[in-house]
Amino acid sequence: MRIDPDQLPAPRSRRDPDHAHSTGLVAAGLRHAYGPLTVLDLDTFTIAPGDRHAVIGPNGAGKSTLLNVLAGTIRAQTGQLTYNGHTVTRWRPAWRARAGIGRTFQHPAVWPDLTCLDCVRVGGWHHRRNPDHTPIQVLNLVGLADQADQPASTLSHGHRRMLDLAVAIAGQPRILLLDEPAAGLTDTDTGRLLDILHGLPSWMAVVIIEHHMDVVAAFADWITVLHQGRRHTDGPAHLVRADPAVAALYLGTGGGDAAHP
Amino acid sequence: MRAFTQAVAVARLRSLPMVAPLVVAALAIIVVAVAADPYLHTTVARMLPFALLAVSVAVVTGHAGLPTLGQVAPYAAGAYLTARLALTGIDLAIVHLLCAAVVGAVVAGLAGAVLVRHRGTVFLMLSLAVAELTAITAGQWRAVSGGTDGLAGIPAPRLLPGLPPLLGDRTVLLYAATITIAATAVAVWLLRGDRRMLLTATRANEDRARASGHPVNAHLWMVHCAAGAMAGIAGTLLIHTHRWITPADVGFGTAALVLLAAVIGGARSLGGAAVGAVIVLGVRDVVAVEVPGHAPLLVGALFVIGVYALPGGLTALPARLRRRHRRHAGPHAAAPPTAATSVRSTS
Numbered sequence: 236m237r238i239d240p241d242q243l244p245a246p247r248s249r250r251d252p253d254h255a256h257s258t259g260l261v262a263a264g265l266r267h268a269y270g271p272l273t274v275l276d277l278d279t280f281t282i283a284p285g286d287r288h289a290v291i292g293p294n295g296a297g298k299s300t301l302l303n304v305l306a307g308t309i310r311a312q313t314g315q316l317t318y319n320g321h322t323v324t325r326w327r328p329a330w331r332a333r334a335g336i337g338r339t340f341q342h343p344a345v346w347p348d349l350t351c352l353d354c355v356r357v358g359g360w361h362h363r364r365n366p367d368h369t370p371i372q373v374l375n376l377v378g379l380a381d382q383a384d385q386p387a388s389t390l391s392h393g394h395r396r397m398l399d400l401a402v403a404i405a406g407q408p409r410i411l412l413l414d415e416p417a418a419g420l421t422d423t424d425t426g427r428l429l430d431i432l433h434g435l436p437s438w439m440a441v442v443i444i445e446h447h448m449d450v451v452a453a454f455a456d457w458i459t460v461l462h463q464g465r466r467h468t469d470g471p472a473h474l475v476r477a478d479p480a481v482a483a484l485y486l487g488t489g490g491g492d493a494a495h496p
Numbered sequence: 497m498r499a500f501t502q503a504v505a506v507a508r509l510r511s512l513p514m515v516a517p518l519v520v521a522a523l524a525i526i527v528v529a530v531a532a533d534p535y536l537h538t539t540v541a542r543m544l545p546f547a548l549l550a551v552s553v554a555v556v557t558g559h560a561g562l563p564t565l566g567q568v569a570p571y572a573a574g575a576y577l578t579a580r581l582a583l584t585g586i587d588l589a590i591v592h593l594l595c596a597a598v599v600g601a602v603v604a605g606l607a608g609a610v611l612v613r614h615r616g617t618v619f620l621m622l623s624l625a626v627a628e629l630t631a632i633t634a635g636q637w638r639a640v641s642g643g644t645d646g647l648a649g650i651p652a653p654r655l656l657p658g659l660p661p662l663l664g665d666r667t668v669l670l671y672a673a674t675i676t677i678a679a680t681a682v683a684v685w686l687l688r689g690d691r692r693m694l695l696t697a698t699r700a701n702e703d704r705a706r707a708s709g710h711p712v713n714a715h716l717w718m719v720h721c722a723a724g725a726m727a728g729i730a731g732t733l734l735i736h737t738h739r740w741i742t743p744a745d746v747g748f749g750t751a752a753l754v755l756l757a758a759v760i761g762g763a764r765s766l767g768g769a770a771v772g773a774v775i776v777l778g779v780r781d782v783v784a785v786e787v788p789g790h791a792p793l794l795v796g797a798l799f800v801i802g803v804y805a806l807p808g809g810l811t812a813l814p815a816r817l818r819r820r821h822r823r824h825a826g827p828h829a830a831a832p833p834t835a836a837t838s839v840r841s842t843s
Contacts, residue, residue, distance in 0.1 A: 353693050356693070357697045
């Protein structure tokens with residue numbers, strides 16, 4: 236379904252879950268554990284249209300688990316998720332994707348036996364009669380138009396990551412969840428990634444999980460810091476990046492330059 | 497007008513790989529039919545239900561990516577339903593085929609509701625359980641199946657009311673071949689284009705498919721049901737060509753052989769699976785006549801040779817030979833890699 240930006244409300248004021256409740260995604264009381272190990276324990280997490288939200292934290296902080304819970308890949312053991320006014324806690328990932336929650340994967344997930352163009356066609360299957368962009372336009376957006384008829388299995392790691400992103404974009408999500416999209420990319424590819432992300436529609440909310448703070452700094456206007464599954468810090472990007480406690484968190488857990496805020 | 501003519505020509509060229517094997521199969525059947533050997537007619541006719549069952553297994557195993565032993569359940573349902581209809585006086589072949597297709601789809605749908613939630617070894621073991629339950633049910637449900645003695649003396653079907661029953665060896669061969677080739681053609685047609693692309697995506701990366709809004713299990717369940725309908729039709733052909741049935745015809749042995757046939761022929765090629773079925777039965781029932789008592793050994797050897805010498809099955813052999821030829825011809829002859837689906841449109 237094509238979204239008319241005029242019909243969407245302005246981005247919410249921060250810390251206002253009630254506003255996001257009617258337009259975006261609100262997670263409340265999310266908890267997930269593997270045996271005795273609690274990997275996610277969040278009171279609230281909200282996403283509203285137009286958000287550029289980064290989730291950072293050291294390895295094992297629960298970032299990917301949070302993304303998997305939001306996308307439906309993992310069902311949280313407790314808590315509730317509402318999206319666009321509907322309770323989607325028990326919705327399966329395919330239904331969430333159809334409703335507008337798209338995602339990429341930590342390890343680029345493409346279909347190796349299909350051509351790049353067909354990968355994008357499958358990604359945008361449910362919008363094929365009324366697409367915002369044709370598959371070749373989406374491939375052009377991520378710089379893969381020249382490889383349209385090449386099998387995805389022949390792509391380099393960086394190109395696979397771009398194709399994964401293209402497949403997600405082809406699904407015309409309202410909320411796009413990106414799991415470490417810059418991991419393994421060259422500086423050139425990272426620059427292209429940022430160009431792509433900056434070119435996304437303003438109504439589309441983007442949640443990015445990333446260790447590269449340069450990417451986070453260039454893209455996000457709000458940062459949530461997770462530590463051991465819990466919210467450590469939450470706030471505007473420039474304040475969080477300047478927070479000594481966040482720097483100490485990374486340095487104290489062995490974060491390198493790439494992860495230094 | 498010229499553009500239209502060109503488009504038709506391109507469409508014909510694209511459909512050639514799908515149509516050619518079916519034409520070859522039809523020609524082979526005609527060659528067998530014109531031979532003056534009733535034994536050959538009967539032997540080939542009795543292979544055809546098994547070949548169609550192998551096609552249904554190839555749909556589930558090769559296209560849905562679920563190696564299955566459970567297709568004997570809809571096969572048995574179709575066969576016993578056909579036998580019971582014929583024994584109660586309903587002898588129209590089309591009624592048998594339609595009823596068997598429906599009951600095959602229903603049985604496959606019921607089994608699939610559990611099976612398609614699982615993958616890999618768990619799926620294979622559950623499908624083995626389905627095969628075993630099928631054989632046990634066929635042996636125990638005497639009122640329907642006649643118990644371990646089975647059902648015999650089943651009347652031959654009629655094509656239309658008023659026509660004589662299909663009794664002649666050549667007639668039965670041509671009838672069974674027509675149904676087998678038609679059902680395979682329908683399956684090939686259904687599994688082309690976008691459906692093939694979606695199944696390839698589902699098979700290759702389920703998480704990505706789900707994240708793109710594709711309900712993977714629902715897709716697999718529908719494929720399982722459609723393959724069940726085909727297996728039900730194969731069960732009808734079993735009755736129409738053999739005119740008797742015992743639980744052994746729908747037991748684990750059949751389930752294993754038909755999976756073997758699909759593997760040897762090439763599970764992603766429906767025609768290849770049918771050819772694999774003919775090869776397996778040829779080895780078991782024709783070649784093994786020369787070495788009595790050693791049929792299982794020959795079939796086992798065939799399986800080992802098939803797996804080690806023919807990875808991807810018989811139908812993958814030409815592509816492998818082409819690759820080998822290019823390697824020997826030098827690096828400049830190497831062609832770019834190909835994908836499972838081709839670009840059909842750039843818009």
